[in-house]
Amino acid sequence: MMRTTTEQPAEPLVDYRFTLANERTFLAWIRTALGLLAGGVAVQTLADQFATSSLRRITATACATLAMVIAAVAHRQWRRVQAAMTRGAALPNSALIPVVAVGVTVVAGTAAVAVLVA
Template identity: 40%
Template sequence: MPAADGRFPRTLFSVGGEPDARFSLANERTFLAWIRTGLALLAGGVALEALSLGIHPGFRFAASLLLLVAGLVTPIQAWYGWKRTEAALRTETPLPSAPLTVFLAVVVCAVGALVLLGVLLR
């Protein structure tokens, strides 16, 4: 069915067939989970700076900056991941991977290391 029903983005909904609603809804839940992750990363970055915890200021700032950057990039991953997965569902092709998962794992490890060093070296 073409996207004459007003769904966005039109280019996506005009391709392939209509997938099982359960799969589209699961894709939407995954999108929302990525959004929640981005919000949590942003909140963590703001909290590190706003609460002025007993962490070395340089390490605290670096960890906060990493969290904020990751929090800003994550919603982009959410959108493109949702769109790519929905397209794969509609065209019955293999599901794509999420390219930012390794990036986020590295960022979270780096933040943990920075906070640990910041506490030890204060």
């Protein structure tokens, strides 16, 4: 049966390349979260040279917490972008960029203090 010009598809078609790019971006954020989680585990188990165990614990906890936040926000962002593309709307801004920038700065600062105190 031929479709007439007045019929509209139930959902607008999104170019699959954009959908796959959105998925790759999500997976990149998940890889970042996994890297931070691995870093937190490594700091907690391998960084015996820190002067105090509290600095080691703070650094490891900051890594693990940042990993959880990134994983949660990445999924939300993926869904928001996918919905916007389906609607044909402008893409939403991402809160992940400032979160990661501030989080990594805090982790790096904590690690730097721990190394300097050691």
